[in-house]
Amino acid sequence: MARLAVVLMILFAAVPQALLAAGAQPDHPRLPTCSATAAAAPDAAAPTQELGNGGGGGSRIVDITHAMRPELPVMGSAAGVGPLLRLKKSMANGSRSNLSELRMSAHTGTHVDAPGHMWQRHFDAGFDVDTLDLELLNGPALLVDVPRDTNITAEVMKSLNIPRGVRRVLFRTLNTDKRLMWQKESDLSFVGFTEGGAQWLVDHTDIKLVGVDYLSVSSYDYLISGHVVFSKSREIVIVESLKLDDVEAGMYMLHCLPLRLVGAEGSPVRCILIK
């Protein structure tokens, strides 16, 4: 029986388009469309000029990370994050090499939250960004469009019909349409999870990586309570401020690699999707 379930899951993985389409609500025209071409694993059968399995040229990689610019928004500020780099050694001034120093909040630009960000108990216990599970941060992920006229509530989560077994979901929202990440002044009307939406995800899905397209996983009204719901069990990784413009919804291989900042409750992260 368990074996049958596994077989069904593999079949399911092979035809996500048909199944998700069957589950889609007609009033949400931008629900996930998982095309067969967006298979997660590189095509080992494709001709390649490169040695080693799974390699290959072409533009298979989609960068979903915002560039680190002084104009990146920061919650509740009109000034942006400000200067992030300082050239400490300069060849133009006689040094043998150029050497920059970086200085920034651990939550600058595209970043991950660790459990200790809003749970003091987890912070005290050392659940820092270096304890996040690399197996979760690297694997198949679903990029999904959510309805544009609402926060991500329990009702919205239910309507998305995300199948059990999906562990990583990137939620594209109105924030992307409004290009909020390109505005230096933060916009507190951004959308995100409500507390109820977060709780529904925890209770009714297998999602353990939650990605969003603005500064916070939860909307401003639920800024703390939404985070708290996600981080309580320490099982869920939150990825914020993803750049989800101009990518087709569907299944990809996701790679998110934060820095190993021992003791930090978050880290800037580079995230890519591989078709």
Add this chain to the structure above:
Amino acid sequence: MARLAVVLMILFAAVPQALLAAGAQPDHPRLPTCSATAAAAPDAAAPTQELGNGGGGGSRIVDITHAMRPELPVMGSAAGVGPLLRLKKSMANGSRSNLSELRMSAHTGTHVDAPGHMWQRHFDAGFDVDTLDLELLNGPALLVDVPRDTNITAEVMKSLNIPRGVRRVLFRTLNTDKRLMWQKESDLSFVGFTEGGAQWLVDHTDIKLVGVDYLSVSSYDYLISGHVVFSKSREIVIVESLKLDDVEAGMYMLHCLPLRLVGAEGSPVRCILIK
């Protein structure tokens, strides 16, 4: 003829063990052993409890990144890199969240060099770390042991018999055996490429990503000249201070994701190998 070459390369990729073993010198007992189990692509046929191709549990991922600790060595210093984090907002002090600030050189711990690090012309032209090719930073890579009694000279490079078509190589050296990255005081007797070894790699291989296990890709006597050879064409990515302990030599899928530090000549990077 070109098609035949491609077919041969694919065949070659399928049996790296036999071919590399044939090319190995008996006096270099730790030359690469590319086992069939170290295939780069995830096994889509394996049973999985997870939706999406190529996923799966187990400990497929090997972290080859050093944790960011104040005791990490810095070239020419006995003091280490020093404090890297400061808790700017603390829940223990009444803030609604914990928030760390990071401050470090762009070449702290495991990191990549961009062409502008030691070429002012490339720096002026804007070839910063954000211009590094993600296709190069993500793909099949060979982890190889080099002889322990020498720098990586032209002769050593020749003896390694790394086949054409291999684009990413991580060189494990005596530095790993000596655990130099765990010593706060830098050790300038570290081994690395000589200028001649770097030039041989450029002239006689297809390697475009060069990874090493200490602070510099080139040994101290060739600190600048080695970098200059590698970075001249802007085609080669240098990854330094990798943690290559306790990993079998062989082929892996490599993922190295630096931060998008616009204007910087380097960046801390998280690198992983997937079996």
